[in-house]
Amino acid sequence: xxxxxxxxxxxxxxxxxxxxxxxxxxxxxxxxxxxxxxxxxxxxxxxxxxxxxxxxxxxxxxxxxxxxxxxxxxxxxxxxxxxxxxxxxxxxxxxxxxxxxxxxxxxxxxxxxxxxxxxxxxxxxxxxxxxx
Amino acid sequence: xxxxxxxxxxxxxxxxxxxxxxxxxxxxxxxxxxxxxxxxxxxxxxxxxxxxxxxxxxxxxxxxxxxxxxxxxxxxxxxxxxxxxxxxxxxxxxxxxxxxxxxxxxxxxxxxxxxxxxxxxxxxxxxxxxxx
DNA sequence: GTAGAATATTTAATTCTTTAGATGATCTTA
DNA sequence: TAAGATCATCTAAAGAATTAAATATTCTAC
Numbered sequence: 001x002x003x004x005x006x007x008x009x010x011x012x013x014x015x016x017x018x019x020x021x022x023x024x025x026x027x028x029x030x031x032x033x034x035x036x037x038x039x040x041x042x043x044x045x046x047x048x049x050x051x052x053x054x055x056x057x058x059x060x061x062x063x064x065x066x067x068x069x070x071x072x073x074x075x076x077x078x079x080x081x082x083x084x085x086x087x088x089x090x091x092x093x094x095x096x097x098x099x100x101x102x103x104x105x106x107x108x109x110x111x112x113x114x115x116x117x118x119x120x121x122x123x124x125x126x127x128x129x130x131x132x
Numbered sequence: 133x134x135x136x137x138x139x140x141x142x143x144x145x146x147x148x149x150x151x152x153x154x155x156x157x158x159x160x161x162x163x164x165x166x167x168x169x170x171x172x173x174x175x176x177x178x179x180x181x182x183x184x185x186x187x188x189x190x191x192x193x194x195x196x197x198x199x200x201x202x203x204x205x206x207x208x209x210x211x212x213x214x215x216x217x218x219x220x221x222x223x224x225x226x227x228x229x230x231x232x233x234x235x236x237x238x239x240x241x242x243x244x245x246x247x248x249x250x251x252x253x254x255x256x257x258x259x260x261x262x263x264x
Numbered sequence: 265g266t267a268g269a270a271t272a273t274t275t276a277a278t279t280c281t282t283t284a285g286a287t288g289a290t291c292t293t294a
Numbered sequence: 295t296a297a298g299a300t301c302a303t304c305t306a307a308a309g310a311a312t313t314a315a316a317t318a319t320t321c322t323a324c
Contacts, residue, residue, distance in 0.1 A: 099247055
């Protein structure tokens with residue numbers, strides 16, 4: 001009768017993953033500090049522990065005891081999470097059409113000339129790869 | 133102490149919006165039928181009403197009485213919702229870098245030669261627009 | 265050894281999301 | 295006009311997400 005647990009990280013979970021992708025392993029205390037300074041998310045110590053444990057249960061993190069404290073490490077790669085979330089949006093919003101998604105990106109995001117050149121390069125590289 | 137209401141439609145809300153973007157206005161009964169056939173989402177009549185009313189409260193839908201039944205119409209455009217969700221992902225996952233997002237799309241999605249050509253065309257068109 | 269610091273565990277409160285039963289109102293038709 | 299169909303409202307249940315207080319444990323410094 002309720003929403004099933006998402007396979008993708010939630011808002012806060014993603015913030016925590018970002019902290020740990022940037023550097024890990026980290027103890028709770030450190031994760032808490034960085035959430036405050038880097039993500040402007042000041043949480044109580046116990047809140048952070050709760051989240052970290054939930055994420056451990058979900059399989060997003062690895063947890064290892066170091067003395068009396070736990071150290072946390074991401075178990076999922078940044079690329080795979082991004083890819084999963086992109087794929088999700090691609091299928092749910094754009095009915096699986098990459099060019100529809102791309103078009104939206106071009107229209108919505110404010111992209112300067114350098115970025116456009118960069119994008120063109122990416123496409124050319126991809127086109128070359130395909131030929132092999 | 134809890135999660136704030138999202139500015140973007142949730143999973144089920146998006147399915148309902150898709151139905152209504154495809155054709156509207158529609159009465160509850162019709163929305164229900166299409167959710168079952170098109171989205172493989174068989175819900176009780178009252179469940180659909182509840183959702184539609186929530187979405188009305190959130191400002192996603194317009195509601196108008198037709199005889200004894202209500203007719204529902206989207207109040208938000210497909211492009212604006214897609215754009216919002218893309219922008220959200222762009223900032224939250226790719227730190228606002230469109231080319232990082234694009235790269236991910238190219239790597240993850242399985243894009244054929246025609247799609248690639250299409251994407252190149254989109255970029256060229258955008259580049260031309262920028263010059264004006 | 266005792267006070268305090270640093271940890272983790274337990275518990276729970278709040279809001280959101282999803283689902284739907286029970287009930288009531290109104291219309292149609294036999 | 296009474297029964298059934300059709301629709302809305304009210305109510306609520308249960309899981310998910312977010313936050314944190316209260317409590318217990320263990321280490322450290324005096």
